[in-house]
Amino acid sequence: MLAKELQLSVATISKAIRDSHEISDKTKLRVNALVEKLNYVPNPYASSLRRRNSKTIGVVIPEVTDSFFAQAINGIESVAQEKGYHVLIYLTHESFEKEKMILKDFESGRVDGVLLSVTRETTQISHIEELMRMGVPLAFFDRVLEEIETTKIITNDYESAYLATKHLIKKGCKKILFLSFSNILCISSKRLSGYKNALLDHGIKVNDSDIITFSNESKTDYLLLKKKLKSPPRADGILASVEKLAITVYQACADLRINIPGDVQVISFSNLDSASFLNPPLTTISQPAFEIGKAAAAVLVKALGRKKFELQNEEITIPSAMVVRKSTRG
Amino acid sequence: MLAKELQLSVATISKAIRDSHEISDKTKLRVNALVEKLNYVPNPYASSLRRRNSKTIGVVIPEVTDSFFAQAINGIESVAQEKGYHVLIYLTHESFEKEKMILKDFESGRVDGVLLSVTRETTQISHIEELMRMGVPLAFFDRVLEEIETTKIITNDYESAYLATKHLIKKGCKKILFLSFSNILCISSKRLSGYKNALLDHGIKVNDSDIITFSNESKTDYLLLKKKLKSPPRADGILASVEKLAITVYQACADLRINIPGDVQVISFSNLDSASFLNPPLTTISQPAFEIGKAAAAVLVKALGRKKFELQNEEITIPSAMVVRKSTRG
DNA sequence: TTGAAAGCGCTAACAG
DNA sequence: CTGTTAGCGCTTTCAA
Numbered sequence: 198m199l200a201k202e203l204q205l206s207v208a209t210i211s212k213a214i215r216d217s218h219e220i221s222d223k224t225k226l227r228v229n230a231l232v233e234k235l236n237y238v239p240n241p242y243a244s245s246l247r248r249r250n251s252k253t254i255g256v257v258i259p260e261v262t263d264s265f266f267a268q269a270i271n272g273i274e275s276v277a278q279e280k281g282y283h284v285l286i287y288l289t290h291e292s293f294e295k296e297k298m299i300l301k302d303f304e305s306g307r308v309d310g311v312l313l314s315v316t317r318e319t320t321q322i323s324h325i326e327e328l329m330r331m332g333v334p335l336a337f338f339d340r341v342l343e344e345i346e347t348t349k350i351i352t353n354d355y356e357s358a359y360l361a362t363k364h365l366i367k368k369g370c371k372k373i374l375f376l377s378f379s380n381i382l383c384i385s386s387k388r389l390s391g392y393k394n395a396l397l398d399h400g401i402k403v404n405d406s407d408i409i410t411f412s413n414e415s416k417t418d419y420l421l422l423k424k425k426l427k428s429p430p431r432a433d434g435i436l437a438s439v440e441k442l443a444i445t446v447y448q449a450c451a452d453l454r455i456n457i458p459g460d461v462q463v464i465s466f467s468n469l470d471s472a473s474f475l476n477p478p479l480t481t482i483s484q485p486a487f488e489i490g491k492a493a494a495a496v497l498v499k500a501l502g503r504k505k506f507e508l509q510n511e512e513i514t515i516p517s518a519m520v521v522r523k524s525t526r527g
Numbered sequence: 528m529l530a531k532e533l534q535l536s537v538a539t540i541s542k543a544i545r546d547s548h549e550i551s552d553k554t555k556l557r558v559n560a561l562v563e564k565l566n567y568v569p570n571p572y573a574s575s576l577r578r579r580n581s582k583t584i585g586v587v588i589p590e591v592t593d594s595f596f597a598q599a600i601n602g603i604e605s606v607a608q609e610k611g612y613h614v615l616i617y618l619t620h621e622s623f624e625k626e627k628m629i630l631k632d633f634e635s636g637r638v639d640g641v642l643l644s645v646t647r648e649t650t651q652i653s654h655i656e657e658l659m660r661m662g663v664p665l666a667f668f669d670r671v672l673e674e675i676e677t678t679k680i681i682t683n684d685y686e687s688a689y690l691a692t693k694h695l696i697k698k699g700c701k702k703i704l705f706l707s708f709s710n711i712l713c714i715s716s717k718r719l720s721g722y723k724n725a726l727l728d729h730g731i732k733v734n735d736s737d738i739i740t741f742s743n744e745s746k747t748d749y750l751l752l753k754k755k756l757k758s759p760p761r762a763d764g765i766l767a768s769v770e771k772l773a774i775t776v777y778q779a780c781a782d783l784r785i786n787i788p789g790d791v792q793v794i795s796f797s798n799l800d801s802a803s804f805l806n807p808p809l810t811t812i813s814q815p816a817f818e819i820g821k822a823a824a825a826v827l828v829k830a831l832g833r834k835k836f837e838l839q840n841e842e843i844t845i846p847s848a849m850v851v852r853k854s855t856r857g
Numbered sequence: 858t859t860g861a862a863a864g865c866g867c868t869a870a871c872a873g
Numbered sequence: 874c875t876g877t878t879a880g881c882g883c884t885t886t887c888a889a
Contacts, residue, residue, distance in 0.1 A: 206860045211884060221858060236657070238635040242581065243882035245572040246865050253615075261600050267592045274591075274618050278625075283637070285583075286616045288604050295608075305568040307613070327566070447804045469801060474777045476806030536876045541868060551874060573866035576881045 200235055201228070214239065253283040254497060255308035257299055259291050259316055259340075264440065264468040265486045266314070269338065272490025273312060280498045282309075291413070293318035300324045304331050310497045310506070311335040315342060317379040317413075334506040338493040339484075343383050346510035348500075350493040354384050357482045357517045358391025361436050361464045364480075366399045368462055368525050370434030373401075374425065375408045376446070377438040388438045388466070407432070411442065422449045426461070437465035443479060462525040466517075478522035485515045531561055544569060583613040584827060585638035587629055589621050589646055589670070594770065594798040595816045596644070599668065602820025603642060610828045612639075621743070623648035630654045634661050640827045640836070641665040645672060647709040647743075664836040668823040669814075673713050676840035678830075680823040684714050687812045687847045688721025691766050691794045694810075696729045698792055698855050700764030703731075704755065705738045706776070707768040718768045718796070737762070741772065752779045756791070767795035773809060792855040796847075808852035815845045 201210050205224065213220045213228035231237070245251045256273055258266045270286070277284045285308060289295045293316050301324065303311060311328070313335055322344055329335055329347065341349040365373050375392045377385045393403050409425055411418040422445055426432065437443040443465035450457050457463050457477055467481040492513055500506050531540050535554065543550045543558035561567070575581045586603055588596045600616070607614045615638060619625045623646050631654065633641060641658070643665055652674055659665055659677070671679040695703050705722045707715045723733050739755055741748040752775055756762065767773040773795035780787055787793050787807055797811040822843055830836050 207882085208861080208884075209859055211882095212859090215884090219858065224858080236634065238632065240576070240882050241635050241637050242572045242575040243865090244884075246570070246576050246867085247882080247884045249865075251572065261591070261604075262594065262597045264592065267597045270591050270616070271618065274616065278618075284616050286600070286604065286614050288601065288608075301568065304566065305571050307571050444801055444804060451804075471774055471799060471801055471805060474774060474781075474806060475801060475804045476808070478806070537866085538868075538877075539875055541866095542875090545868090549874060554874080570866050573881090574868075576883085577866080577868045579881075 201231055201237075203231075211239075249306070250309050250501075251283075251307065252281060253285055253308045254494070254501075255285045255287065255299075255303055255311045257287045257289060257296065257311065257313045259289050259314065261286070261288060264470070265339070265484060268468060268486035269314075269490035269493075272487040272492075273494040274490075276491055276494040276498060282494075282498060289316045291316045291318060293321075297324045300328050303328055303333055306333075308333070309501050312493050312497060313337055314340040315382075316340075317382055320381055332506065334497060334500050334508050336493050336497050336500075336508055338489050340382055340384055341512075348493075348496050348508045348510070349512045350489050350496065351384070351512055351514055352484045352489065352517045353514050354387040354517075355391040357466070357519070358388035358436065358438070359395045360391075360519055361482050362392045362395035363399070364519065364521070364525060365434040365436065365462055365464060366395065366401065368434075368458075370462055371401070372404075372430060372432045373407065373434035373436060374432045375436050375438065376411065376422075376442045377409075378411050378413055378442070380410055385438060392436055411445075415445075419445060419449060422446065423453060426450070426453055426455060431460070433461055435461055435463045437463065437467075440465060440467040440469060443467055447475065447479075457524050458526045464519075464525050472520070473522060475524075477524050480522045480525040481520050482517050483520055484517045488515050530565055531558070531567075533561075541569075579636070580639050580831075581613075581637065582611060583615055583638045584824070584831075585615045585617065585629075585633055585641045587617045587619060587626065587641065587643045589619050589644065591616070591618060594800070595669070595814055598798060598816035599644075599820035599823075602817040602822075603824040604820075606821055606824040606828060612824075612828060619646045621646045621648060623651075627654045630658050633658055633663055636663075638663070639831050642823050642827060643667055644670040645712075646670075647712055650711060662836065664827060664830050664838050666823050666827050666830075666838055668819050670712055670714055671842075678823075678826050678838045678840070679842045680819050680826065681714070681842055681844055682814045682819065682847045683844050684717040684847075685721040687796070687849070688718035688766065688768070689725045690721075690849055691812050692722045692725035693729070694849065694851070694855060695764040695766065695792055695794060696725065696731065698764075698788075700792055701731070702734075702760060702762045703737065703764035703766060704762045705766050705768065706741065706752075706772045707739075708741050708743055708772070710740055715768060722766055741775075745775075749775060749779060752776065753783060756780070756783055756785060761790070763791055765791055765793045767793065767797075770795060770797040770799060773797055777805065777809075787854050788856045794849075794855050802850070803852060805854075807854050810852045810855040811850050812847050813850055814847045818845050 213225045274284055287299045296316050322342055336348045338350040379385050396403050435446055446463055464480040468483055468486050472479040472481050500508050540558055543555045604614055617629045626646050652672055666678045668680040709715050726733050765776055776793055794810040798813055798816050802809045802811050830838050
C-alpha cells in the first residue's frame with residue numbers, strides 16, 4: 198500500500214477501501230479512483246494475519262468424481278461466492294490418515310470453518326474434537342459422526358432405505374440383497390436399519406448373508422458380487438446403498454445374463470443424471486446433493502458471521518426422493 | 528510463536544521447524560518435541576505475507592458437476608497434495624463476468640499460480656494478460672485460449688472428432704449431425720473442423736444446417752434437437768461434442784421413438800463411467816481427464832519451483848480414446 | 858475526518 | 874550453530 202502515499206495515510210486508505218463510515222465521501226472517491234488506476238488489490242494474507250480470519254472455508258470430502266459430492270461442492274460454492282468466501286478443497290480418498298493430516302493443518306488458522314464428510318475408515322473422533330476445541334467451527338454433511346456435537350446436514354437415510362426396500366417387497370421381491378461399502382459409516386448403518394426394519398415389518402426374515410459389504414477393490418468386489426448373485430437361493434431384489442455399486446450390479450448382471458428387472462429388481466442410492474438412460478433405467482433414491490451443500494455452507498457462514506462461532510448440535514434433514522424407473526417392476 | 532521462548536529465539540524455532548541445515552539435530556529434536564506437545568502449527572498467512580507466496584493454486588473451471596472437470600480436479604489435487612500445495616476452487620458457471628472477477632482477485636497474490644479452463648463466453652483476453660503481466664503464472668487446460676502464450680494441456684480434439692466422424696461414415700452414415708454449445712471455444716472449433724474434414728475426405732458435402740449450436744437452455748435445446756431429428760431428410764448419425772448433449776439426444780430419441788443405432792447412430796465426447804450401461808451403450812470419445820489435470824498441475828507446480836516462473840508457450844496433448852459401443856453399429 | 862504507531866506471526870539477512 | 878533486527882502489508886487503537 199505504497200504508491201497512494203501521494204496524498205493520504207495508509208490507515209485512511211485502508212478505511213476508505215473498506216468503505217468505512219469514518220471517511221468522507223470525497224476521499225473515498227479519490228481513493229477509489231487511484232485504486233482503479235493503479236489496479237490495486239489489497240493483499241489478503243496481510244489482512245488475514247491482522248484480522249485473524251481468512252474468509253476461507255475448507256471442504257473435506259472423500260472423492261469429487263462422484264455425482265453426489267460434485268453437486269454438493271456446487272451448492273457450497275454457490276453460497277461461498279455469494280458471501281465472499283473462498284473454498285479450499287481437500288480429497289481424502291477414503292484415507293483416515295489423510296483426513297487427520299488435513300484437519301491438523303486446519304489448526305493453523307488456514308480456514309475460518311470446515312465442512313466435512315468423513316472417510317469410510319473414520320472411527321476415531323479426536324482429530325475433529327481437537328480442531329473444534331481450538332475454535333474452528335466445523336459442520337458435517339452427509340457422512341456425519343453422531344458423537345460430535347455440531348450441526349449435521351443429512352438426508353433421511355433410514356426412511357429412504359425403508360421406502361426402497363418396501364418398494365421392492367411390494368413389487369414381489371422375496372430375497373433382497375443389501376449392498377454397501379462400510380458398516381462403520383453412520384449413514385450406512387441407518388440405511389441398513391431401514392432395510393432390516395422394512396423386511397421385518399413385512400414379515401421377511403433378515404438374512405445376514407444377504408447383507409454384503411464390499412471392500413472397494415473393484416476386482417474382488419466384482420467377483421464377490423457375482424458369486425452372491427449365482428448362489429441359490431437366487432436373490433430377486435437388490436438395494437445398493439452406493440451409486441458405484443449399482444454400476445457393479447449392472448455389470449455383473451450383464452455378465453451373468455441375469456435380466457433386470459425380470460430376474461432381479463434393482464434400486465440404488467444415486468445422483469447420476471444419466472440414471473434414466475441406463476439399460477434398464479435405474480430406479481433411484483436420489484439425494485438432494487446441491488441443497489445439502491448449500492445448507493451446510495449457509496449454516497457455517499452464518500455461524501462465522503457471529504461473535505461466538507456457535508454451531509447448534511442439530512440435524513438438518515433434507516429428504517431424498519425415490520424415482521421409480523424400469524429396474525424395478527413387479 | 529510464543530510459548531517456545533522458554534529456551535530459544537523465534538528465528539531458531541522457525542528454522543528448526545522447517546528443518547534448516549543450519550540447526551543442530553539436538554535442538555531440532557527439542558523443538559519438535561515441544562511442537563508436538565503444544566500442538567503448534569505455524570500460521571500460514573504470516574508465512575505467506577513474509578515469503579510472498581502462498582503454496583496455493585487457484586483452479587477456475589466452468590462446472591464441477593461434469594465428469595470431465597471432476598476427474599480433472601482429482602488429477603490436480605493429487606499432485607497438489609503430493610507437492611504440498613493447497614487448492615482453491617472457483618466455478619464460473621460459464622459466466623465471463625465471474626471469470627473476470629475471479630482473476631482480478633488473483634492479482635492480490637492469493638494464489639501462486641492458476642489453472643484455467645475458460646467459459647464458453649470468453650472472447651476477450653485482457654483479464655488473463657493482466658494477471659500474467661503481474662507475474663502470476665497461469666496454465667490452461669482443456670478449454671484454452673490460443674492467443675495467449677503459456678502452457679496448454681489439451682487432448683487431440685481435431686483428430687478425435689475426425690476419427691469419430693470417420694467411424695460413423697464407415698458404419699454407413701450419410702447425414703451426420705454435429706452438436707455443440709459454442710462456436711467460440713477453440714476446442715469446439717477444432718472438433719468441428721475434424722468433423723468437416725472427415726466428411727470432405729470421404730466425399731460428403733458439409734451441410735451447414737447439420738451443424739447445430741445449442742444455447743444450454745434445456746427446454747429450448749430439447750425442442751430444437753427434436754425439430755432437427757424429425758425434419759427430413761432424416762439424419763442417420765450424430766456426433767455430440769459435449770457429454771450433456773448425448774443425454775439430450777437419448778432423451779429426444781426415446782421421445783420420438785427413434786431407434787439408436789437402428790435409425791441413427793450416436794457418438795459423443797464423454798467421460799461418463801456409466802456410458803457402457805446406457806441404453807444402448809454409448810460409443811464415446813473419452814478424454815484423459817485425470818491425466819490432463821495431473822499434467823496441468825505438474826507443469827504449474829514445476830514452474831512455481833523455479834526462480835523465474837516460466838511457462839513455455841507450448842501445447843501438451845494427451846490423446847483421447849474412442850470406445851466403440853452399441854450406439855454405433857452398421 | 859484523518860493520521861501515527863503498534864503489531865498480527867513469521868522469515869531473511871546478517872551478526873555473533 | 875544460534876540470535877538480533879527489521880520488516881512483509883494490512884488493520885486497529887487512540888490521538889489530533
